[in-house]
Amino acid sequence: MNAIRTSVFVGVLLACVATLGWALNFIAPYVTGDYSLYDLMAVRFLEVGVLGVGGVILCRAQLKWLSPRQRWLAAALGAAGCLAYGVCISAGVMFGGPVLTPACVGMVPVLLALVGNARNKAVAWGRLAAPLACLTLGLLLSNISSLHQPALSAVSWLAGVFFSLSAVALWLGFSVINQKHLTTLPATATGLWTALMLVGAGGTALCLLPLLCAFNLLRLPTLGFGFAQAGALYAWSLIIALMSTVVGAWAWNAATRRLPMVLSGQLIALESLFATLLGLWFHGRGPSLMEATGLAAxxxxxVMAVRIILTGTKPAATRDTDGSAEDDPQHRLTCTHRDL
Structure with a gap:
């Protein structure tokens, strides 16, 4: 039991690291300087691809554990869960402002909790009511200030909603598919799986470069590639690439193995929390009373979700009437605890 509790606590810590890293996606529109968001995203994901290639080389001994289909799947997940998700987040912030996109992404923990518990019931639905209600209320309170922001044009607002909801859909699909396949892989293959995701994101960005150039969306060719002109762009791209993509992907994959989806879904709420705090920091102000109340909620x-899951790891309280341990959270955690 102690080993299981330790596994859950480590998983929670890793999930916090991942969500803090992912929150850096939301600051991309604020750090481009004279360059465009396309420049930042292109540089970032090309750097991600290079890091991914390095990871594959370091983890090449693990290639025997993955079939060709699994390698392509990991790359496709990287293209969707890293590149496409990052682009949608940045575009949502650019078109809809700093509040709309975090508010939409804040729906993810609630949706994943419902999906996760429906697929693999970890706790009774009644026990989830309080933390889900608290999360929902907190996210609404922390983002309701958007009603008082200067009005956006209808086209810009609709574009922000479209990209924000697209990010939610991408993350839901990524989470479900990624968790399903991670639990079937040997623990030794986790590093390679993450590296292949990075290669997929970087490879897709490389394939999109001709399209970006054809539509003159990149400012690097005109403003200059030198460090004197683009040094800040390179630095921010590398920071976001390392924290949001590399560290975030590794930490989330490691956390996914230790946590049932119903708990990991709750912890994704921290991404919205960190994104809101970072947005306030870039705007040079602290949270209002309503925002602070929402963040506290x-x-x-x-915290309530973590305590409920930890309490639910007692086998005696969760076994089926026929004595089977198949749906026991302790059994699931033991079976999925194959990470590094």
Whole structure:
């Protein structure tokens, strides 16, 4: 039991690291300087691809554990869950402002909790009501200030909604598919799986470069590639690439193996929390009373979810009437605890 609890706590810590890294996706529109968002995203994901190639080389001994189909799947997940998700997040912030996109992404923990518990019931639905309600209320309170922001044009607002909801859809699909396949892989293949995701994101970005150039969306060719002109762009691209993509992907994959989806889904709420705090920092102000109350409610909801899952790891309280341990959280955690 102690080993299982330790596994859950480590998983929670890793999930916090991943969500903090992912929150850096939301600052991309604020750090481009004279360059465009396309420049930042192109440089970032090309760097990600290079890091991924390095990871594959370091983990080449693990290639025997993955079939060709699994390698392509990992690359496709990277293209969708890293590149496409990052682009949608940045575009949502650019078109809809700093509040709309975090608010939409804040729906992910609630949706994943419902999907996860429906697919593999870890706790009774009644026990999830309080943390889900707390999370939902907190996310609404922390983002309701958007009603008082200067009005956006209808086209810009619709574009922000489209990209924000696209990010939600991409993340839901990524989470479900990634968790399903991670639990079937040997623990030794986790590093390679993550590296292949990075290669997929970087390879897709490389394939898109001719299209970006054809539509004159990149400012690097005109403003200059030198460090004197683009040094800040390179630095921010590398920071976001390392933290949001590399560290975030590794930490989430490691956390996924240790946590049932119903808990990992709750912890994704921290991404919205961190994104809101970073957005406020870039705007040079602190949270209002309503925003602070909402952020506190999010944290309370996450803590409640963790305690409920930890309490639910008692086998005696969760076994089926026929004595089977198949749906026991302890059994699931033991079976999925194959990470590094």
């Amino acid at each position: 999010v944290l309370i909801g996450v």
